[in-house]
Amino acid sequence: MSRFIAPWTLRSYGILGINRRNSRYIARYNPRRLFPLVDNKLKTKLTVHPAGIPTPAPIGTVAEQSQVAGLSNLLEGHAGFAIKPSKGSGGKGIIVVTGRDGDEFIKASGARLTISDLRRDVSNILAGLYSLGGKPDVAIIEELIHADPRFDRFTVEGVPDIRVIVCRGFPVMAMMRLATHASDGKANLHQGAVGVGLDMATGRALNAVQFGQTVTQHPDTGQRLDELEVPDWDALLLMAARCYEVTGLGYLGTDIVIDRDKGPQLLELNARPGLAIQVANGAGLLPRLRRIDDLSDAELSAPAEERVRLSQSWFGSVEQTVQS
Ligand SMILES: Nc1ncnc2c1ncn2[C@@H]1O[C@H](COP(=O)(O)OP(=O)(O)O)[C@@H](O)[C@H]1O
Ligand SMILES: [Mg+2]
Structure with a gap:
């Protein structure tokens, strides 16, 4: 059966x-x-x-590859934030950063990322890696929500x-x-x-x-x-x-x-x-x-x-x- x-x-x-x-x-x-x-x-x-x-307060958006280099300026003064594709779904391409230690960004799991890791994510988002139908997209950076x-x-x-x-x-x-x-x-x-x-x-x-x-x-x-x-x-x-x-x-x-x-x-x-x-x-x-x-x-x-x-x-x- x-x-x-x-x-x-x-x-x-x-x-x-x-x-x-x-x-x-x-x-x-x-x-x-x-x-x-x-x-x-x-x-x-x-x-x-x-x-x-x-909705969670926006910190900024990145719409062009030429703006990716300026990501660290955008993030200045923000210890916690989420980077996400505007047209994403299922959590794909999202990075949630909960704190910083010197130059490094810390995820809630304790895993550490560098600014180049974040730039790579934003760049992939813009290229449409996570968007519906693979269309070019915009990266949203918004304030961290605290549970x-x-x-x-x-x-x-x-x-x-x-x-x-x-x-x-x-x-x-x-x-x-x-x-x-x-x-x-x-x-x-x-x-x-x-x-x-x-x-x-x-x-x-x-x-x-x-x-x-x-x-x-x-x-x-x-x-x-x-x-x-x-x-x-x-x-x-x-x-x-x-x-x-x-x-x-x-x-x-x-x-x-x-x-x-x-x-x-x-x-x-x-x-x-x-x-x-x-x-x-x-x-x-x-x-x-x-x-x-x-x-x-x-x-x-x-x-x-x-x-x-x-x-x-x-x-x-x-x-x-x-x-x-
Ligand atoms: N600003 C934020 N702060 C903290 N966690 C977030 C934030 N935005 C998203 N997340 C986490 O990521 C998950 C997916 O985010 P969401 O915006 O719903 O995108 P998706 O369309 O990919 O599901 C959420 O359920 C939440 O757990
Ligand atoms: Mg969701």
């Missing part, structure tokens, strides 16, 4: 597959002309800023981020991605981060996976993952929900980090959010998305606060237990 689950069985669990995600949700709810807004992190920052949605100390034993050498899927302005599913030694200061699942499914009602952990396998403890610290609870949960969902009116995208993955001093910051938006969030939650997106498909015009025009409240009552596991 095959160990693999047939697609029709997955459907009965309500798992959303890639074809249906593309045809039914992305093609239907995301106008193509809006993609450049989220496929480019610089444009995203400029779009959400006027709406009062904070909230409440996450100390839950994340290692990197800031965790919270992914919320928002459909027509309603938050439908969420997970937190915890950095591990393997993921090198980045909270990307393909780099080895742990994905923790979150209860929509409370922001508490439901289930966790690393490399697609269930885990109960953080692989580096041994911290029990079922004790994870995201603070200021309602405010965070509200920020995610508001990204709908700000961008006009009806099927959106919002990535939020919580800075120790500045609170929630929007890291990036994704118009083709991945499906692994379902594995992290041990639940399928389809039943939740169907509910959103069927909403009335009155429900759809509710303000963001009301949409968050409704989503929490529909998709929170507290409510689900009461109903079953």
